[in-house]
Amino acid sequence: MSSPADSRTVRTLHVIGVGSIVVALAVMALKYWAYLVTGSVALYSDALESIVNLVASLAALLAINISARPADRKHPFGHHKAEYLSAVLEGVLIIIAAVLIIREAYDAFITPRTIEGFGLGIALSGLATALNGGWSALLIRRGRALRSPALVADGWHLLSDVMTSVGVIAGLTLAAVTGLNVLDPLLAVAVAGYILWSGFKIILSSMSGLLDEAADADIQARIRDVIRRSGDGALEAHNVRTRQAGRVIFIELHLVVPGTMTVNEAHAICDRLEDALEAEIEGSEAVIHVEPEYKAEKRSKGTIPL
Template sequence: MTDEGAGMDPRPSKPRKFSTVQFIGAASIVVALAVMALKYAAYLVTGSVALYSDALESIVNLVAAVAALLAITFGARPADKEHPFGHHKAEYFSAVLEGALIIVAALLIFREAYDALLSPRDIEAFGLGMGLSAVATALNGVWAAFLIRRGRRYRSPALVADGWHLLTDVLTSVGVIAGLLLAKATGIALLDPLLAVAVAAYILWSGSKIAMASLSGLLDEAADADIQARIRAAIKEGGGGALEAHGVRTRIAGPVVFIEFHLVVPGAMSVHEAHEICDRLEAALEAEIEGSDVVIHVEPEHKAEARTTGAIQL
């Protein structure tokens, strides 16, 4: 869009995408409930502190899935007078919350593991507990891969963060099962709480990583190099009639890529002709970068800012 309409149309014309993301978010709650029930049942039948750590993280998964759905729903709301650029960043708050919840879970696991180190416990109903945990882990793995793929496709930070969180849960669950098999084979009861400590340390690291990545989004992080290259190529291809584009800037807000740049046109060009070039550029960018929001500042050649090294000659 050109200057006069800047910031007033943050992609409200594609509601189907948001409704799809909302459906996936709701399904995540169902999956989280099923996984939590399986893992908690595994802990109850065995009394294993390592399986307790796994079950506790599943509670975090459930809370995070609910928070993600709320953030996605709020973020899908169209722009309004108070939020002219839309509500897309709401998803980042969910991702930050998820990282914080993972850290809390890790601290709780450390506490339980400490108690178990002081008083080692025997593992009961070993086969049943391992079976329940394995089923929960497989379900989590399938859903984590789905969330990451769909989250990237729909540019949903909340879904991607949830998917990576579940993937770390899968990895830790595999480690827990392997460790408990070793504990059973060797008869070393201390392996159970030590394994829980290892799980807690790993999810503490992963939670910090998720939180920091989400904070980058809240700080208006630029689009990645591949997207920026596609933007420049689209400007180059669709900018015929103009002289130059410079000052290209991008920022990511949830599923939307905001693109802003200056377009230099001949001084004698009419407003109508310049507007037609802008329309063509907007269409080219929106076709190349789905979910983009474009702002173009038109400058006549004699009023143009000084050339920069990143200028695109048209």
């Protein structure tokens, strides 16, 4: 059963996910308007990525809702990894967008285009970029705080969009000043290259989560500290392992107790440790395996004396 804190987290993630869709629609409209006004292939590439942003935001919201479902018979550990799948999908969509941009840039090389309505187009693109920049910062900050891979991936995607938009605006300004319209398709190719890099980066990051990547060093240090503070009565802990699945961190460890200790006494220590770990690491789930003292590994690396 989910706790009130978990329910609040899910509601917050849902609200942010809906906000991402609204922002993506507004940015897409502004950038496509800028393309229609100018006819710039670079602005077209920027608008095309905004369509990907919208699809990615929809996928992120769906993944957040799926990951919030409780464990069931077929998924006893829950649905938390759905967010990683969303992030992989987002990376694939980014790569597809880059390929489409390169194709459009090639057409512009073959048939050069004159840029029109420069001032209005740049103003519209600048407004869309500012909106994207503010929202990307919020997604990354809140996604990290809520341990949501889908939101963090969406935030980095938008940040890459902001960086390319800034480059496009600067490049088109240079093209307008110098009259070198060939800069327009060249900028589009540069945008495509940056987008490709961003897509591969998101995919590789998400694959780590799908492959049960361990919690980061800071969280592992906190786990070991909790074990030292709350393991009174036991002899040592070893084989401490973690794996991260979306917002949940699974913690497993072996706890060595005196051979003369009763099952009730050992169970009480385990309950105390599990409660302390789950209180310290929000959203974590701890499982402890009790062992007799002849199983002690005092000299082994990673052993925690108690």
